[in-house]
Amino acid sequence: MINVVLVDDHQLVRSGIRRLLDDAEDIQVCGEAASGEEALKLIKQCQPDVVLMDVNMPGIGGLEATRKLLRIDEQLKIIALTVHVDEPYPSRLLEAGALGYLTKGCDEDEIVSAIKTVVKGERYIGADIARQMALSGLSGMKKNPFDRLSQREVQVMMMITQGHKVQEISDVLCLSPKTVSTYRYRLYEKLGVENDVELTHLAIRHDMIDQLQ
Structure with a gap:
């Protein structure tokens, strides 16, 4: 029996x-979590084989949760299940250690197939995701400005656009407030924005965050 946690x-x-x-x-669902923080606590109790992980959530979000979960259990298989198709999310999650990436528009058979595939230690990427990743690598395609960000910069960006203050980001990501501020101004420089409002609008335009979240 394959034990799965839903986040x-x-x-x-x-x-x-x-x-x-x-x-x-x-396949059986052995637990549910509403945030990355809850998932970190639940994983120690449930000891699942697979985690189905949303990307955009309050708090640390799916990217940072993936990194932290794999530090707790490097054998854990994580599948990102999200509405986000475009880069840089797929690449960032896969770089963080996720073995699968699916969109929430996929059907039941594909979710089951993905779970059974990653349990064997193999990677599973939905066809729509794979197509977008391939297209993003072609010359002449419109580039997403967020592609140039590091994993940590993406995580800080997501928390800023969720309205978290510097101290909150510092506490969650275990960084000093000064380091968080450095990341913030580095984001402004790389993305050509001047404040958090412009950063948020840019993130919405490029589908990095949900407008109504």
């Missing part, structure tokens, strides 16, 4: 995925 800040999404997986004979 998503929307109860309705978790309930829907649980119902889908209930029909699979050799």
Whole structure:
């Protein structure tokens, strides 16, 4: 039996995925978490084989949660399940150690197939994701300005656009406030913005965050 933990800040999404997986004979959902922080606590109790991880969530979010979970258990298999198709999210999650990347538009069979694939230690990337990743590498394609950010810069950017203050980001990411401020101004410089509002608008335009989140 493959034990799975669902991590998503929307109860309705978790309930829907649980119902889908209930029909699979050799897969069971052993726990649910509404944030990356909850997932870190739950993982020690459940000891799942696979985690289905949302990307955009309050707090540390899916990217940082993936990194922290794999530090706790390097054998854990993580699949990003998100609405975000475009780069740099797929590459960043895969670089952080996720073995799979799916969109929430995929069907039940693909979720089950992805879970069974990553359990064997193999990578699973949805066809729509793979296509976007391939296109983003072609010369002449419009580049996403967020592609040039490091994983840590992406994480800081996500928390800034969620409205977190410097001290909050410092506490969550275990960085000094001074380092967080350095990251913030580095983001401004790399992305050509002057403040958090412009940063947020740019992130929305490039589908890095959900406008209504």
